[in-house]
Each structure stands twice: as C-alpha cells, then as structure tokens.
Amino acid sequence: xxxxxxxxxxxxxxxxxxxxxxxxxxxxxxxxxxxxxxxxxxxxxxxxxxxxxxxxxxxxxxxxxxxxxxxxxxxxxxxxxxxxxxxxxxxxxxxxxxxxxxxxxxxxxxxxxxxxxxxxxxxxxxxxxxxxxxxxxxxxxxxxxxxxxxxxxxxxxxxxxxxxxxxxxxxxxxxxxxxxxxxxxxxxxxxxxxxxxxxxxxxxxxxxxxxxxxxxxxxxxxxxxxxxxxxxxxxxxxxxxxxxxxxxxxxxxxxxxxxxxxxxxxxxxxxxxxxxxxxxxxxxxxxxxxxxxxxxxxxxxxxxxxxxxxxxxxxxxxxxxxxxxxxxxxxxxxxxxxxxxxxxxxxxxxxxxxxxxxxxxxxxxxxxxxxxxxxxxxxxxxxxxxxxxxxxxxxxxxxxxxxxxxxxxxxxxxxxxxxxxxxxxxxxxxxxxxxxxxxxxxxxxxxxxxxxxxxxxxxxxxxxxxxxxxxxxxxxxxxxxxxxxxxxxxxxxxxxxxxxxxxxxxxxxxxxxxxxxxxxxxxxxxxxxxxxxxxxxxxxxxxxxxxxxxxxxxxxxxxxxxxxxxxxxxxxxxxxxxxxxxxxxxxxxxxxxxxxxxx
Amino acid sequence: xxxxxxxxxxxxxxxxxxxxxxxxxxxxxxxxxxxxxxxxxxxxxxxxxxxxxxxxxxxxxxxxxxxxxxxxxxxxxxxxxxxxxxxxxxxxxxxxxxxxxxxxxxxxxxxxxxxxxxxxxxxxxxxxxxxxxxxxxxxxxxxxxxxxxxxxxxxxxxxxxxxxxxxxxxxxxxxxxxxxxxxxxxxxxxxxxxxxxxxxxxxxxxxxxxxxxxxxxxxxxxxxxxxxxxxxxxxxxxxxxxxxxxxxx
Ligand SMILES: Cc1cc2nc3c(=O)[nH]c(=O)nc-3n(C[C@H](O)[C@H](O)[C@H](O)COP(=O)(O)OP(=O)(O)OC[C@H]3O[C@@H](n4cnc5c(N)ncnc54)[C@H](O)[C@@H]3O)c2cc1C
Ligand code: SF4
Ligand code: SF4
Ligand code: FES
Numbered sequence: 124x125x126x127x128x129x130x131x132x133x134x135x136x137x138x139x140x141x142x143x144x145x146x147x148x149x150x151x152x153x154x155x156x157x158x159x160x161x162x163x164x165x166x167x168x169x170x171x172x173x174x175x176x177x178x179x180x181x182x183x184x185x186x187x188x189x190x191x192x193x194x195x196x197x198x199x200x201x202x203x204x205x206x207x208x209x210x211x212x213x214x215x216x217x218x219x220x221x222x223x224x225x226x227x228x229x230x231x232x233x234x235x236x237x238x239x240x241x242x243x244x245x246x247x248x249x250x251x252x253x254x255x256x257x258x259x260x261x262x263x264x265x266x267x268x269x270x271x272x273x274x275x276x277x278x279x280x281x282x283x284x285x286x287x288x289x290x291x292x293x294x295x296x297x298x299x300x301x302x303x304x305x306x307x308x309x310x311x312x313x314x315x316x317x318x319x320x321x322x323x324x325x326x327x328x329x330x331x332x333x334x335x336x337x338x339x340x341x342x343x344x345x346x347x348x349x350x351x352x353x354x355x356x357x358x359x360x361x362x363x364x365x366x367x368x369x370x371x372x373x374x375x376x377x378x379x380x381x382x383x384x385x386x387x388x389x390x391x392x393x394x395x396x397x398x399x400x401x402x403x404x405x406x407x408x409x410x411x412x413x414x415x416x417x418x419x420x421x422x423x424x425x426x427x428x429x430x431x432x433x434x435x436x437x438x439x440x441x442x443x444x445x446x447x448x449x450x451x452x453x454x455x456x457x458x459x460x461x462x463x464x465x466x467x468x469x470x471x472x473x474x475x476x477x478x479x480x481x482x483x484x485x486x487x488x489x490x491x492x493x494x495x496x497x498x499x500x501x502x503x504x505x506x507x508x509x510x511x512x513x514x515x516x517x518x519x520x521x522x523x524x525x526x527x528x529x530x531x532x533x534x535x536x537x538x539x540x541x542x543x544x545x546x547x548x549x550x551x552x553x554x555x556x557x558x559x560x561x562x563x564x565x566x567x568x569x570x571x572x573x574x575x576x577x578x579x580x581x582x583x584x585x586x587x588x589x590x591x592x593x594x595x596x597x598x599x600x601x602x603x604x605x606x607x608x609x610x611x612x613x614x615x616x617x618x619x620x621x622x623x624x625x626x627x628x629x630x631x632x633x634x635x636x637x638x639x640x641x642x643x644x645x646x647x648x649x650x651x652x653x654x655x656x657x658x659x660x661x662x663x664x665x666x667x668x669x670x671x672x673x674x675x676x677x678x679x680x681x682x683x684x685x686x687x688x689x690x691x692x693x694x695x696x697x698x699x700x701x702x703x704x705x706x707x708x709x710x711x712x713x714x715x716x717x718x719x720x721x722x
Numbered sequence: 723x724x725x726x727x728x729x730x731x732x733x734x735x736x737x738x739x740x741x742x743x744x745x746x747x748x749x750x751x752x753x754x755x756x757x758x759x760x761x762x763x764x765x766x767x768x769x770x771x772x773x774x775x776x777x778x779x780x781x782x783x784x785x786x787x788x789x790x791x792x793x794x795x796x797x798x799x800x801x802x803x804x805x806x807x808x809x810x811x812x813x814x815x816x817x818x819x820x821x822x823x824x825x826x827x828x829x830x831x832x833x834x835x836x837x838x839x840x841x842x843x844x845x846x847x848x849x850x851x852x853x854x855x856x857x858x859x860x861x862x863x864x865x866x867x868x869x870x871x872x873x874x875x876x877x878x879x880x881x882x883x884x885x886x887x888x889x890x891x892x893x894x895x896x897x898x899x900x901x902x903x904x905x906x907x908x909x910x911x912x913x914x915x916x917x918x919x920x921x922x923x924x925x926x927x928x929x930x931x932x933x934x935x936x937x938x939x940x941x942x943x944x945x946x947x948x949x950x951x952x953x954x955x956x957x958x959x960x961x962x963x964x965x966x967x968x969x970x971x
Contacts, residue, residue, distance in 0.1 A: 163771075163773055163781065164771070164781065164825070164829075165829065166779075166868055167773045167774075167779045167780070167781050168773075169773075169774075171773075171774065171778055171779045171867075172773075172774045172776065172778045172779065222849050222850075225849070225850055226840055226843075226850070227838065227840075228838040228840070228901075228904065228906075228907075230852075230857040230860045230861050230864060230904070231857075232854065232857070233852055233853060233854040233857060236851070237851035237852055237853050238849075238851065255861065255864070256861075258778070258865065260778075261778065261864070261865070261867065262864060265864065265866075269832070269837070269838065270837075270838075272832060272833050273833075273837040280829075303818055303822075303824075332772075332773040332774050332775070332779070333772065333773065334773065365750070366748075366749045366750020366751075367748055367749060367750060368748055368749070368750045368751040368752060368755045369750060369752075372775065372776050373776070473777075473778070476777070477776060477777065480777070480795050480797070481750070481752070481776075481795070481797070482750070589762075589766060590766070591761065591762035591763075591766065592762070595762070633766075633767070634766045634767050635766070635767030636767070638734065638769075638818070638819050639769040639818055639819040639820070639822050640767045640769065641761060641766070641767065641768065641769060641770070642761075642766035642767050643767070
C-alpha cells in the first residue's frame with residue numbers, strides 16, 4: 124500500500140461542534156500542538172442547529188438564581204442518576220463560559236438594563252437560558268469558530284476518524300480518511316479528545332444530522348474505554364409530525380418557554396393530568412397559576428407544559444394512544460393564541476420560518492402539530508469529571524459523546540453549557556496529559572495498515588448489500604423496539620435484529636470510486652451506528668425499571684435500588700459487549716442537603 | 723405521490739453530464755429528500771452535502787432549475803414537476819464531485835479578516851453591558867449560515883474567477899460589517915476592507931441579497947455602510963473619527 128499521509132500532534136480533537144472547538148482552543152492556548160478534525164465543513168456541526176439557549180445561573184432575570192439552584196434542577200431533571208461532580212462543575216462554571224462567549228464576540232439578546240437576557244425552559248426553576256432568538260447554537264459555533272481560526276489551530280475538515288490506535292495501553296494516534304479524495308490519513312497524537320456528538324441516526328424519527336452515528340462512542344469503546352448510561356435516550360416531546368418528510372425536525376422548547384401551550388383534540392391543556400408525584404410540589408395545578416408563572420416565577424409554580432422532556436414526551440404518547448391526538452398523530456402546540464404575531468416572529472424567527480416554508484403553517488395564526496423525536500444521547504464515554512479523561516490513558520471526551528453529566532434525562536439548555544464547560548476542561552486535561560508525557564508514543568505502521576485494509580474492504584463488496592437499506596432497517600428496529608416505551612421482549616428482539624444487521628453490514632458494498640462517495644462513508648458509519656445501537660439495547664434490557672429517558676412498559680416504576688447504579692459497557696477480550704453495574708458516585712453531605720431544603 | 727424526473731449533474735473536475743433519474747415524490751418533500759431517494763435507490767455514490775435538513779447549517783446549496791437555493795428548504799410542490807428538474811452544483815467554486823464543490827476559498831478569506839478585538843469590560847462586575855437596540859444591527863449579520871449562495875451569484879467572482887485573489891465577496895462583507903458595527907469592537911478594518919476586501923469591485927447589483935436564505939440585507943445594511951465608511955475615512959477623516967468614537971454615523 125502507498126505511503127499514508129501522516130501528521131504529528133500533541134492533541135487531536137475529533138469533532139468541531141461546541142465541545143470540540145472549545146477543547147481545541149484551550150489545548151492550543153496551553154501550548155499543545157493541536158489539530159481539530161471533523162467529518163463536515165467547519166461551522167456545520169450539530170451545534171449549529173441548537174435553538175433555545177444555553178443554561179447558566181447568571182441571575183440576570185431572577186437574582187435568586189445561583190449555581191446551587193441550577194445544580195439541583197439538573198440532578199432532579201436527571202432523576203438523580205447524574206454524576207454529582209459533573210453537575211456541580213457545570214452549574215458553577217457555565218456563567219463564566221457564557222461571559223467568555225460574549226467577550227469573544229457573541230451577541231446575546233439583552234435585558235432592559237443591558238445584561239444578557241435569559242428565558243424559561245423545562246425543568247429550570249428560574250429564567251436561565253441565555254439565547255439569541257431561536258438560533259443560539261449558530262451564535263455559539265460561529266463565535267468559537269472565528270475565535271479558533273485566529274488561534275492558528277490546524278483544521279482538517281471533511282476528514283473522518285475511523286479508529287484510535289494504542290501503544291501498549293495508551294493512545295498513540297488515530298487513522299481516518301479524507302472524504303473528498305478517499306485517501307487515508309494517520310495522526311500521531313499523545314492525546315485524543317472525542318467530541319463527536321450523539322447517536323440519533325440509529326432511530327427512524329430524529330432531530331439529528333447525518334453525522335450522529337455514534338462515532339466517538341464507538342472509537343472509545345473499540346479502544347477499550349467504558350461507556351455508561353447508554354439506555355437513556357432523550358425523546359424530545361416536540362418534533363414536527365407533518366408533512367412526513369419533515370417528521371422529527373425539532374420545534375424548540377423555547378416555544379413553550381415563551382408561553383406556548385400543549386393541547387389535545389378536545390382543546391384541553393392535558394399536561395395538568397400528567398404531573399408526577401416527583402414534580403408535584405413544584406408544578407402549577409391550575410391554568411391560572413401556570414399562566415401567572417410566566418410573569419412571576421417567585422410566587423407561582425412552573426407550568427406542567429415545561430416539565431422535563433421525558434415526562435412531556437410520555438404524556439404526548441399517552442394522549443395520542445387515547446385517541447385525543449392531532450390529525451397526523453401528534454398533539455397541538457399553540458403559541459398563536461398567546462402572543463401577537465410580531466412578538467412571535469421576533470422571539471421565534473426560525474420556528475416561524477421553518478413551519479411556513481416546510482409545512483405551509485403560519486404559527487402566528489394556527490397551532491403546530493408536534494410529537495416526540497429522538498433528540499439526545501445521555502449515555503456516553505465514561506469520564507473523570509474534572510479532566511474529561513476516559514478510562515483509557517490518552518482518551519478524553521466532552522459534549523454529547525461523554526456520559527454522566529445528565530444522568531437519566533438532560534434538561535434543555537444544559538447541553539450548550541456542557542459543551543463549553545467540559546470542552547474547556549477536556550482541552551486542559553488532554554494538554555496537561557500530553558505535555559506531561561514526554562516522548563511521542565509509537566504509532567505502529569502495521570496497525571495503521573490493518574485499519575486501512577478494513578476500510579478498503581467495502582470496495583471488495585461491490586454488488587453487496589446496499590448500506591442505505593441496512594441503515595433504514597436499523598432505524599425501524601430501534602424505533603419500534605428500543606423506542607420511547609420499551610419492553611424486555613422487544614429489546615431481546617432488537618438485539619437479534621442488530622446481530623443480523625451487523626452480519627449484513629460486514630457485507631455492505633460501496634459502489635463507485637473513493638472520491639466523495641457517500642455509500643462508502645455510510646458503509647463505514649454503520650459499524651459505529653450498530654455498536655451504539657447494541658449498547659443502548661443491552662443497557663435498556665438490563666435496567667428493569669423506568670427512569671428518565673428509559674421507560675419500560677414491563678417495569679413502570681422507578682426503583683430506588685436501581686438509583687444507586689450506572690450501567691457500564693466495555694468490549695470483552697472475545698470482542699463481545701460486556702455489561703457491568705457500577706455504583707453511582709456518592710454526593711457529599713453539603714450538596715445532599717440542597718435536596719432536603721428544597722420544598 | 724407523483725413521479726418526477728430529476729436531471730442531476732454527475733461528474734468531477736474532469737467533466738460530467740446531467741443524468742436522468744425518475745423517482746416518486748411524497749407529500750411535503752423537499753428537493754434534498756428527493757436527491758436522497760435517488761441516492762438510496764439508484765445512485766448510491768451520488769455526492770451531496772447536507773447536515774441539518776432544516777435550513778440552519780447552509781450545507782446543501784445547489785442550483786435547481788438554474789436557481790441558487792438551499793435544497794432542504796425548497797419544497798417539491800413549489801416546482802413544476804411535470805417537467806424534468808435540473809439539479810446542478812453551485813457554479814462559482816471548483817467542482818469536487820456531483821453536487822459537491824470546493825468552498826475553501828471562503829474559509830481562506832475568513833481567516834484573513836482581522837479578529838474581533840473587544841474593549842475592556844464596561845460594568846463593575848467585569849462583564850459587559852449592551853442595549854438590545856445596539857446588538858440588533860450585528861444580530862442581523864450573525865444570522866448568516868455560510869451557505870455561500872451570495873458568493874455563488876456575485877458576478878465579480880462568478881463571471882471573473884481571476885478576481886478571486888482580490889475580492890472577499892459578500893459573505894465576508896457581512897462578517898466585516900458585523901465586526902465593524904459590533905458595540906464592543908475596537909479594531910479599524912477600513913483599510914483591510916478597501917485593499918484586501920476589494921469592496922470597490924462591488925457595483926451594488928444586489929444579486930447577493932436576493933438569494934440570501936436568511937434575508938440578510940447584504941447590500942443595503944452591510945456593503946453600502948462599509949463603502950460609506952471607506953469614503954468617509956479617505957475623504958472626511960474627522961467625520962470618520964467621530965463615528966468610530968461615538969458609534970454614530
Ligand atoms: C435541533 C436541535 C436543537 C437543539 N437545541 C439545543 C438548545 O437550545 N440548547 C442546548 O443546550 N442543546 C440543544 N441541542 C443539543 C445540542 O445542540 C447538542 O447536544 C450539541 O450541540 C452537541 O455538541 P457537540 O459539540 O457534542 O457535538 P456536535 O456539535 O454534534 O459536533 C460533532 C462534531 O464531531 C464531528 N465528528 C463526528 N464523528 C466524527 C468522526 N468519526 N471523525 C471526525 N469528526 C467527527 C462532526 O463532524 C462534528 O464536527 C439541540 C439539538 C438539536 C438537534
Ligand atoms: S451587490 Fe456587490 S457583492 Fe452583491 S452580488 Fe452585486 S456585486 Fe456582488
Ligand atoms: S449572507 Fe446569506 S447568502 Fe451569504 S452566506 Fe450568509 S446566509 Fe448565505
Ligand atoms: S442541510 Fe442544513 S441548510 Fe440544508
């Protein structure tokens with residue numbers, strides 16, 4: 124085989140969303156030779172799609188807000204299964220990270236007195252989400268992108284990383300390919316920061332982009348690292364449902380944050396019927412109180428329309444099942460009757476645009492039809508809270524592909540803040556590790572060649588299985604069998620299907636040449652997609668309770684005993700997937716009291 | 723369900739041709755959906771860029787029936803499906819393959835722009851205060867999703883590729899306007915805009931504004947004010963200094 128293009132760095136960051144960009148900026152600032160590698164063009168990562176805002180307890184709207192309240196909301200939203208230390212760091216550091224974005228050029232919406240405006244979101248006690256209309260992610264990625272571009276970080280765009288390699292037990296680099304030419308590329312690196320985002324493309328109805336094939340999860344797993352919490356999948360309650368071609372596209376929670384309400388076919392605000400005991404004390408009981416809450420959050424309790432996402436998504440499924448859904452199998456989300464048209468257009472411009480252009484619906488005049496859509500992967504690479512270090516020396520992870528921070532369910536707005544808080548920390552962690560390592564670990568040529576021959580093999584399968592058909596079958600299986608409400612029998616069936624699909628994927632053929640060939644790219648992405656699908660199914664089968672983004676029809680109760688355990692997955696010596704129960708980190712007493720004091 | 727014939731450009735830098743594909747169109751589908759149908763069922767290696775399928779990332783720019791637009795935001799129902807629909811890559815940038823072009827020109831241009839240079843925090847708590855009306859001007863420019871459709875239609879580089887080394891294009895003028903009008907920025911990029919930016923090449927045809935999917939008033943709100951600043955600076959330095967100091971024109 125021809126000589127493979129090889130580059131040498133201290134740190135390579137895989138992924139250029141909010142987490143990857145922030146990590147690269149920090150690693151480079153610490154003096155580490157840093158490269159940023161991404162599958163798409165710079166600035167197109169998933170983060171660009173984020174709408175509603177970034178959560179940070181700055182207290183600009185309610186001075187009562189502080190990190191303790193944010194910490195408590197995050198832990199409770201995650202059904203107490205999150206890593207307390209991550210939730211603490213996140214709540215403490217996110218205000219600084221938001222101010223930092225501003226100092227790097229971000230233009231957030233303002234309060235009357237010129238501070239950063241904050242809006243209400245599900246599960247947050249106070250108005251907490253800094254935002255720019257409903258295009259916060261674009262603001263964030265552009266700010267970070269422009270900042271990074273001027274820091275002299277080498278960027279490798281449309282370059283996919285396929286495998287991490289090790290020298291002994293520690294990382295020595297990575298191998299991938301240029302999508303444009305199909306040529307292979309090797310990186311010698313002391314440390315790798317994974318920031319590849321989520322796994323949504325394993326599901327039929329999702330709000331995610333083509334890139335969400337669980338690559339970072341799989342790269343870490345194949346290199347021997349642990350994944351945790353893979354059973355917890357967030358189905359966002361409000362995706363578009365009609366027309367069929369846009370099914371799953373996100374309708375931001377900001378619509379409800381701005382006053383939008385959920386109604387059923389009887390015109391009833393059904394969420395009042397679905398207030399679980401867990402959240403009863405902090406949720407409004409009457410429509411009057413709920414409506415007062417928008418204007419006065421100190422003396423009223425939150426509207427049930429803004430319960431955490433898992434609660435709202437299940438309620439919508441129940442309404443539709445009971446025959447009270449909208450014409451196309453969702454429920455109604457009404458902002459039109461709540462605000463004047465010009466206010467809606469100003470506060471939610473891209474929602475207005477999206478419905479007008481894709482569904483012929485004017486949201487200032489008519490209600491939207493919405494239903495659950497696979498949105499976010501809570502599970503991810505198990506990391507050390509302070510540094511982002513995975514369980515394999517030299518692997519770091521941040522953002523959606525890291526696990527632990529959000530527990531069983533993520534609160535809206537807590538991802539964008541997670542990206543910059545832990546992106547920065549992983550950047551520091553990786554740079555410190557790499558700079559402390561001294562000599563460059565050896566990237567063995569034989570290992571590199573083994574990876575490239577595997578990638579090359581898809582071409583030998585010309586005339587083999589169509590990779591698009593395999594992905595489509597996987598999406599159906601996951602959606603039907605490991606979806607928003609699951610049973611043990613269904614999960615078993617899913618595992619059987621995943622095994623079949625794996626066999627088919629090995630025979631998936633790429634047609635055509637190597638230059639910019641999506642069939643080849645997908646054939647390779649299928650391997651990570653199937654790995655994360657199996658991980659989610661296995662963990663979901665093991666957890667015999669319902670909690671957050673994991674609802675079992677055969678085990679409907681939340682079991683306090685399960686609340687003490689995470690499920691951890693790693694690759695056994697024989698290549699099979701090993702599942703272990705690992706104890707949840709115990710919260711120190713001074714933090715635990717925050718939950719007793721709360722009413 | 724209706725049947726439609728797509729004429730999709732297939733080829734690379736060495737040349738290519740339009741190839742006909744006949745596919746079914748489902749209710750509500752956008753052009754990108756139909757291109758994906760072709761990919762999944764008839765031409766697995768058809769190269770196309772996309773990410774969000776919601777008009778937010780600016781990846782899926784193409785020329786559909788000769789019109790530059792985002793494929794993911796163009797519904798099939800807005801096209802005459804009784805006739806074949808042509809889908810071609812954007813023209814101004816070198817072709818990589820099929821519908822994918824090499825847009826690195828735009829990234830190189832961006833890297834030359836002098837970085838945001840903020841003033842010191844202006845509030846006691848070490849952060850900034852800005853008023854909504856002061857950020858709104860910049861917010862319009864920051865809606866840009868970098869689809870490069872404006873770059874694609876600008877005749878300065880579309881018809882005259884030889885101008886590329888001397889002209890950054892409308893997308894970068896939007897970015898420059900945003901920096902120049904940023905309430906916290908302290909740098910002066912007038913000379914850069916004139917010399918490296920090549921803003922004088924622009925003769926305000928407004929073609930860029932017409933195609934912007936984010937409805938940014940590229941010419942009226944970004945380019946013309948930048949041109950005025952340059953004119954002011956070179957012909958009326960006092961007025962320029964006044965406006966730079968006070969933020970008022
Ligand atoms: C429509 C939508 C709206 C949202 N709104 C909000 C919101 O308002 N607030 C909030 O907090 N969260 C929101 N979220 C969630 C949030 O946007 C994501 O969780 C977050 O942006 C993920 O960021 P990331 O940095 O982890 O990864 P991403 O931004 O997804 O970036 C992943 C990067 O990894 C790269 N990559 C992946 N695999 C490889 C590989 N093998 N090799 C090389 N590169 C690779 C990709 O190219 C990309 O650059 C929203 C999500 C969606 C889908
Ligand atoms: S207005 Fe100027 S920048 Fe825009 S297309 Fe015309 S010449 Fe190009
Ligand atoms: S200014 Fe408009 S047309 Fe130009 S790149 Fe930005 S969004 Fe696209
Ligand atoms: S795919 Fe993102 S704009 Fe079309």
